[in-house]
Amino acid sequence: MSEETRQVDELTGTATTGHEWDGLRELNTPLPRWWLWTFYASIVFAVGYWFVYPAWPLINGATQGAFSWHSRAAVETDLAALHSQRAPMMAKLTAASLAQIVDNPELLDFARAEGRVAFADNCAPCHGAGGGGTKGYPNLNDDDWLWGGKLEQIEQTIRYGARAGSDKGHQGNMPPFAGALKPNEISSVANFVRSFSGLPLEQGTDLVLGKKVFADNCAVCHGPEGKGNQELGAPNLTDKIWLYGSDKDVVVDGIVHGRGGVMPTWEGRLNDPTIKALTVYVWSFGGGAK
Amino acid sequence: MTISAEMVLREKPAPAGSALAHLVAQAEAGVRPPDDDIPLYAPRRKIYPQSTHGVFRRIKWAVLFVTLGIYYLLPFVRWDRGPNAPSQAVLIDFPARRFYFFFIEIWPQEVYYLTGLLILAAIGLFLMNAIAGRIWCGYLCPQTVWTDLFFAVERFVEGDRREHMLRDVRKWTAATWARKGTKHFLWLMIAWWTGGAWVLYFADAPTLVRDLATLHAPLIAYAWIGILTFTTYTLAGHMREQVCLYMCPWPRIQAALTDEYALNVTYRYDRGEPRCSVKKAEQLRAQGERAGDCVDCLQCVHVCPTGVDIRDGASLGCIQCGLCIDACDNVMKKLGRPTRLIAYDTDINVRLRIEGKRPFYRLVRMRTLLYAAVIAIAGGTMIYTLATRGSEGISVIHDRNPMFVRLSDGALRNGYIIRIVNKELRHRDFIVSVDGLPSSLIDFVGLPPRSDGRQLVDVGPDQTKEVRLVVTDYSESAPAPSTSVLFKLIDVDTGEVAEMRDHFFGPQTPNGAGQ
Numbered sequence: 001m002s003e004e005t006r007q008v009d010e011l012t013g014t015a016t017t018g019h020e021w022d023g024l025r026e027l028n029t030p031l032p033r034w035w036l037w038t039f040y041a042s043i044v045f046a047v048g049y050w051f052v053y054p055a056w057p058l059i060n061g062a063t064q065g066a067f068s069w070h071s072r073a074a075v076e077t078d079l080a081a082l083h084s085q086r087a088p089m090m091a092k093l094t095a096a097s098l099a100q101i102v103d104n105p106e107l108l109d110f111a112r113a114e115g116r117v118a119f120a121d122n123c124a125p126c127h128g129a130g131g132g133g134t135k136g137y138p139n140l141n142d143d144d145w146l147w148g149g150k151l152e153q154i155e156q157t158i159r160y161g162a163r164a165g166s167d168k169g170h171q172g173n174m175p176p177f178a179g180a181l182k183p184n185e186i187s188s189v190a191n192f193v194r195s196f197s198g199l200p201l202e203q204g205t206d207l208v209l210g211k212k213v214f215a216d217n218c219a220v221c222h223g224p225e226g227k228g229n230q231e232l233g234a235p236n237l238t239d240k241i242w243l244y245g246s247d248k249d250v251v252v253d254g255i256v257h258g259r260g261g262v263m264p265t266w267e268g269r270l271n272d273p274t275i276k277a278l279t280v281y282v283w284s285f286g287g288g289a290k
Numbered sequence: 291m292t293i294s295a296e297m298v299l300r301e302k303p304a305p306a307g308s309a310l311a312h313l314v315a316q317a318e319a320g321v322r323p324p325d326d327d328i329p330l331y332a333p334r335r336k337i338y339p340q341s342t343h344g345v346f347r348r349i350k351w352a353v354l355f356v357t358l359g360i361y362y363l364l365p366f367v368r369w370d371r372g373p374n375a376p377s378q379a380v381l382i383d384f385p386a387r388r389f390y391f392f393f394i395e396i397w398p399q400e401v402y403y404l405t406g407l408l409i410l411a412a413i414g415l416f417l418m419n420a421i422a423g424r425i426w427c428g429y430l431c432p433q434t435v436w437t438d439l440f441f442a443v444e445r446f447v448e449g450d451r452r453e454h455m456l457r458d459v460r461k462w463t464a465a466t467w468a469r470k471g472t473k474h475f476l477w478l479m480i481a482w483w484t485g486g487a488w489v490l491y492f493a494d495a496p497t498l499v500r501d502l503a504t505l506h507a508p509l510i511a512y513a514w515i516g517i518l519t520f521t522t523y524t525l526a527g528h529m530r531e532q533v534c535l536y537m538c539p540w541p542r543i544q545a546a547l548t549d550e551y552a553l554n555v556t557y558r559y560d561r562g563e564p565r566c567s568v569k570k571a572e573q574l575r576a577q578g579e580r581a582g583d584c585v586d587c588l589q590c591v592h593v594c595p596t597g598v599d600i601r602d603g604a605s606l607g608c609i610q611c612g613l614c615i616d617a618c619d620n621v622m623k624k625l626g627r628p629t630r631l632i633a634y635d636t637d638i639n640v641r642l643r644i645e646g647k648r649p650f651y652r653l654v655r656m657r658t659l660l661y662a663a664v665i666a667i668a669g670g671t672m673i674y675t676l677a678t679r680g681s682e683g684i685s686v687i688h689d690r691n692p693m694f695v696r697l698s699d700g701a702l703r704n705g706y707i708i709r710i711v712n713k714e715l716r717h718r719d720f721i722v723s724v725d726g727l728p729s730s731l732i733d734f735v736g737l738p739p740r741s742d743g744r745q746l747v748d749v750g751p752d753q754t755k756e757v758r759l760v761v762t763d764y765s766e767s768a769p770a771p772s773t774s775v776l777f778k779l780i781d782v783d784t785g786e787v788a789e790m791r792d793h794f795f796g797p798q799t800p801n802g803a804g805q
Contacts (some may be wrong), residue, residue: 017330032536034529108736109756115565130705132692141695141705239698283736284761286705287695 081122095271098151101280106286108280115281118274122266123282131285135244136261141285144241148230148287155279161265162233168267172221172232181213181255190251196238197227199246337531339441340451340592344616353429353685354438362483365490369393372715374751382492388752394676395713406672410665417661422553422634427540428611433533436526437595438485440477447473451592477527478519485518531596534609541606551652555610556635557590557601560643564636568625583627590614590632600632610634682718683711684779686792693795702769703762704794710757710779712749714805719746719782726775728765735760746782761794769796 007013007029016025049055054070055064083090088111093101101107120129126137133139138146147157147170160169177186184206191201192210201207215224221234228236236241244250244259266275282288369379369392376383381390389396396403448454448469457466490498491509501507502515527535534541562584566574571581584601591599593614598607600614612634619629641648656666659748689705697703712718720745724732734745735758749755763769772793779788 028330030330032532033331033333033538034532036331102736103738105736112758128691130689130691132695139690139692139695139705141692142697143699236698240696240700241698284758285695286703286733286735286758 051278090273093276098155098276098279099218101276102151103281108284111277111280112284114277115279118214118278119281122270123278131282138243139241140282141287142241143287143289144236145287145289146233146243146275147237149283149287151283151288153230154282154288155275157263158275158278158282159265159267163260164261164262164265165265166265167263170233170263172234174221174234174254174258176256176258177217178256179219185209186212186252186255189218190248190255193218193226193237193251194246194248195248197240202248218222326601334532337595337597338451338592339454339613340617341445341588342589342593342613342617342620344619346612346616350429350438350611350613354435355434357430358439362487365487365495371395375715376494376496377712380491381494384492397711397713400679403672403676406668407556409668410672413661413664413668414542416547417658417665419547420549420655420658420661421551422546422610423548423555424541424608424610427534427544427609431609433525433538434595434609434611436449436480436522437530437688439480440526440530441478441595443476444473447476457664460627476526477523481519481522481526482515484522485515487517489514531607534596535607545606547653549657550638551636551655553606553634553636553651554604555600555601555612555615555632556637556640557584557632558630558635558640558643559601560640562631583622583631585621585625587621588754589617589621593617602638642776647651680786680788682720682781682786682788683713684722684777684788684790685709685711686790688795701762701764702794702796703760705775706759706761706777706792708757708759708777709754710747710749713752717748717750719748721746721780721782722759723778723780724761724775725771725778727761727763728767730761730763730765732759732761734758763794765797771796771798 006239009025014027014029017028019026026189050063051066052069053065054062079207089107093114096104096107099250101111106165108191119127119131123131127133127140128137130141133141143149145153147153147162155261156168157170160166162170163173181189187202188206188210190210191205192207192214195207195210214222214226218226221232222228222237223234226237242250243261244254266278270278313370329472332371364380366698367379368377369390370377371390376390377798379392380391381388383390387398415426443715444454444758448457457469460466486502493511498507498511502511526786529537539785559582561582563582564580565582565584566585567585571583571585574581574674590601591614593616595598595611595613596607596609600608615632615634618632622631623627635649636651639651642649685708687709691709694701708722710720710722712720722732722734724730737745737747737757739745747755748759761775772795776796777792779790782784
């Protein structure tokens with residue numbers, strides 16, 4: 001550095017570092033020295049991490065660190081602590097019957113909290129985050145139940161599913177009538193079914209034919225008055241709730257091609273207290289029957 | 291021969307400011323150090339503040355005793371809240387999520403009181419600054435208070451400025467080492483008790499003291515005592531003015547916030563300059579020439595805890611503690627000259643005096659009025675809400691999926707999660723009503739009705755309870771897409787009411803289906 005660049009900036013009275021770029025000089029406003037030592041100390045401190053924690057990549061893995069600390073093991077420890085913390089309540093949940101759970105406010109709270117999480121993990125993809133359902137997937141908040149809304153019935157449906165291959169699960173389905181019924185018969189019976197809940201009829205509908213077709217083909221499962229049968233999972237056709245929709249085209253589609261939605265079986269995939277908690281949670285949406 | 295910066299510094303300790311100021315002086319005198327020797331990191335210059343006495347010293351002692359007294363002893367003050375409640379006047383109960391302050395109990399959802407306190411603290415700081423600059427820094431800042439205490443211990447053990455400096459530069463004897471050891475021991479004891487008092491705010495103090503002494507206290511208590519012992523010892527014992535100069539943001543903010551009417555510790559150079567000895571002053575005055583009152587005794591510099599020369603004017607280092615005023619006043623009294631050569635004043639006034647005009651003080655200004663107004667509004671709001679808040683509360687969360695359901699008979703139903711707060715220390719039964727729907731039924735899911743058929747929610751003392759509530763609307767008329775409804779929580783015994791507004795949703799079109 002040349003002699004003439006060593007100088008003090010006239011404007012500020014501050015010394016410069018002597019470095020110059022195109023006539024610009026850098027003022028030297030020094031940091032306190034303790035800052036420097038703190039900086040060095042933190043570098044030295046950081047070296048400790050190399051030895052305490054897993055740090056250096058090797059060909060098959062990495063160095064394990066002095067205490068063999070592992071993030072997965074830490075999670076497992078936390079989970080174990082959580083399980084042991086919940087164990088007394090889980091034991092109560094396992095021991096109590098569904099009716100007892102619902103009658104005990106403390107157990108009901110616990111089951112609802114447990115059920116909320118299990119529902120979000122397992123049920124929400126089809127039934128919606130709050131059990132609101134969608135076309136083909138029942139709304140669990142209303143009072144219309146395909147297989148029954150009592151606690152035991154809900155548990156049965158969750159545990160063994162419907163049409164999912166389990167011997168203990170619900171089996172019945174809506175058969176297709178494409179070959180068995182003529183188009184005008186299908187149209188008439190669709191109108192007749194819609195009339196149960198007061199929906200408007202098409203012009204020139206032959207209700208007498210519809211009623212006859214219904215009595216011959218549908219009443220076996222849906223009942224003579226269309227009230228349905230929960231033993232068979234045959235929906236009540238007289239209420240205002242339609243799983244697939246109430247438009248005539250949709251009803252005709254169901255008659256022609258049949259219906260048979262699948263509820264998976266959860267026995268073996270979820271443990272006993274979780275299924276119980278789910279049952280209580282679904283029941284407590286508000287539509288469950290006593 | 292070139293003179294290195296190191297040599298310059300070693301030969302003559304730099305005056306107030308930094309090594310840099312000295313380098314500048316050298317550079318201006320034509321002595322220029324070689325480039326490579328320009329220090330990029332400035333070593334700390336040890337400050338030996340001299341003791342003094344006077345008005346501001348007395349104020350500082352009073353503030354020190356009061357604030358530290360409160361800090362160390364407050365956890366032991368008892369306050370009876372009845373059974374099953376802590377009897378500590380000031381307690382931050384993290385496990386139970388409660389903050390107790392004498393008769394006030396704050397729940398986590400009332401954390402806006404903390405926001406209010408922070409607003410009051412910030413605006414209070416601004417108001418102090420608008421009136422008299424950095425008086426917070428000089429008198430009330432914990433860094434200042436603890437450093438002041440540590441200075442006092444240091445002077446008690448190692449002697450006042452002169453004695454202490456001499457001992458440090460002379461060969462260290464066993465007695466010197468003993469003094470140093472005693473000082474650090476006392477410092478550590480104060481620091482340790484500072485950390486110890488801190489943890490007492492988070493648990494029942496007498497119990498925790500016993501547990502700490504018998505080694506039964508939780509590890510976290512010991513850890514926090516250790517951390518705060520370390521920070522107190524380091525910050526008040528070793529870092530001192532470095533905290534104010536390098537670490538604290540307030541001097542920077544303060545410099546941007548202040549105005550020319552705020553009182554500052556000011557050297558009245560109209561009276562002080564030119565500086566000259568008593569004899570010289572007499573000679574000059576005898577000749578009818580001007581002589582200042584400042585005798586350049588450096589007492590103001592020697593007593594300064596941050597090593598500032600106040601006669602250089604306002605600076606970042608000045609925390610405005612007023613000790614230089616005391617020191618200067620003592621000298622002026624001895625000389626029989628008027629006191630307050632250094633005083634809380636403004637530069638405007640100094641210049642007015644030079645011009646022979648009357649000085650003025652303008653404490654009532656737009657900014658002081660605005661700050662006072664903000665403090666009054668924020669403080670008033672807090673007091674009002676504290677005085678009128680109920681001991682019960684209700685919050686309502688509407689189901690998000692589904693927003694509403696159709697029942698088989700066509701009725702419309704909405705689901706809610708209701709959380710009921712009971713801040714009293716007794717069990718209370720609540721009834722909930724929903725107003726705003728012509729004909730509706732409400733049902734708490736899973737809540738068995740009492741003998742009279744009513745569904746009452748029983749909430750335990752000092753607790754909250756969450757219940758699921760479904761509201762079914764049976765009205766014949768077409769439902770609105772959204773109806774405003776009022777949830778009323780009523781204590782069945784006392785009739786106290788808390789309210790919360792929410793909505794009852796229906797389909798966008800009157801004949802819409804369930805979804």
